[in-house]
Amino acid sequence: MRSSFFVRLVNDPFGDPALYVRVAHRREALLFDCGDLHALPARDLLKIRAVFVSHAHIDHLAGFDHLLRTFLYRRQPLLVHGPPGLGERIGHRLAAYTWNLIDGYPLSIEVREWAADGAGQARCFRASRAFRPEAPRFFACPAGLLHETTHYRVRAVSLEHGDIPCLAFALEEKLHVAIHRDALDRLGYPPGPWLSRFKDLVRADAPQDTPVQVARHDGTMVVRHLGELTAEIAHCEAGMKIVYVTDASPSPANAEQILRLAADAHLLAIEACFAEADQHLAAERNHLTAGLAGALGRRAGAKKLLVFHHSPRYQAQPRRLQDQAQAAFRGAGES
Ligand SMILES: [Zn+2]
Numbered sequence: 001m002r003s004s005f006f007v008r009l010v011n012d013p014f015g016d017p018a019l020y021v022r023v024a025h026r027r028e029a030l031l032f033d034c035g036d037l038h039a040l041p042a043r044d045l046l047k048i049r050a051v052f053v054s055h056a057h058i059d060h061l062a063g064f065d066h067l068l069r070t071f072l073y074r075r076q077p078l079l080v081h082g083p084p085g086l087g088e089r090i091g092h093r094l095a096a097y098t099w100n101l102i103d104g105y106p107l108s109i110e111v112r113e114w115a116a117d118g119a120g121q122a123r124c125f126r127a128s129r130a131f132r133p134e135a136p137r138f139f140a141c142p143a144g145l146l147h148e149t150t151h152y153r154v155r156a157v158s159l160e161h162g163d164i165p166c167l168a169f170a171l172e173e174k175l176h177v178a179i180h181r182d183a184l185d186r187l188g189y190p191p192g193p194w195l196s197r198f199k200d201l202v203r204a205d206a207p208q209d210t211p212v213q214v215a216r217h218d219g220t221m222v223v224r225h226l227g228e229l230t231a232e233i234a235h236c237e238a239g240m241k242i243v244y245v246t247d248a249s250p251s252p253a254n255a256e257q258i259l260r261l262a263a264d265a266h267l268l269a270i271e272a273c274f275a276e277a278d279q280h281l282a283a284e285r286n287h288l289t290a291g292l293a294g295a296l297g298r299r300a301g302a303k304k305l306l307v308f309h310h311s312p313r314y315q316a317q318p319r320r321l322q323d324q325a326q327a328a329f330r331g332a333g334e335s
């Protein structure tokens with residue numbers, strides 16, 4: 001399957017958590033956690049449409065000001081999702097600055113808080129109103145659904161992280177429309193923006209006789225019916241799934257939630273904070289060990305494992321946690 005999402009850690013595994021996910025062919029990106037973001041160039045930052053914050057510990061949220069600084073002149077609203085109470089925290093961050101000269105700025109920030117009962121609270125902050133919080137409104141987030149486009153959705157579950165909740169997220173492509181490149185060559189249809197429009201129509205389950213304009217190699221346009229075109233150049237399969245898990249106590253309840261969320265994921269990005277020999281520290285500090293992270297990925301049937309959020313105590317052995325996690329993921333036991 002061709003990737004619909006291109007995933008990268010913003011920092012090395014010892015740095016602050018932040019996972020940048022670019023959506024293929026869409027000039028848009030999503031950000032999971034918002035630690036130090038200085039390693040991201042402005043052109044990448046500006047693609048971010050929505051941010052998903054697991055919890056408000058400083059290593060997961062310290063990059064918010066950097067994001068705000070870069071976005072101040074942007075027309076596109078910024079969506080920030082996170083656990084209950086995040087709206088108030090973001091409100092405090094915004095209130096910490098002086099905003100008397102930004103009346104004409106278009107930026108708005110909407111903070112949407114996940115809720116266990118499916119009734120989330122959203123709060124909007126507009127530059128034109130000096131980022132004063134507007135009255136909260138409620139939005140439906142059934143079964144943890146926080147964000148949905150025609151193309152993908154993001155769901156959250158709440159994990160225990162000591163005595164606070166920490167959200168884990170699943171990004172799911174709704175339907176993967178695979179294009180047969182050889183058919184495009186044969187028909188003389190070069191890839192281009194028309195192909196994204198075609199895929200959107202397929203995903204939206206548009207009527208088979210919907211006309212689709214196709215730009216040909218020689219610059220002429222041809223109009224085809226969606227059904228015919230689909231049969232000739234594409235097939236559909238289950239979409240990609242990327243799961244992000246961090247700052248979770250090593251408890252059976254968390255393991256069960258993670259296994260459900262990460263079932264059959266194409267990629268599980270998961271914290272690996274402590275080594276197996278330091279399980280007592282993992283329990284005390286409410287984090288996962290590398291071995292547990294790998295074992296959860298294996299049991300969930302994830303295809304790939306990406307680990308991050310290493311404790312600085314292992315800096316002298318930079319591969320130790322990676323190796324332990326990947327060994328457990330392969331079922332090879334501890335190393
Ligand atoms: Zn953390």
Ligand SMILES: [Zn+2]
Pocket residue numbers: 055057161247
């Ligand atoms: Zn934490």
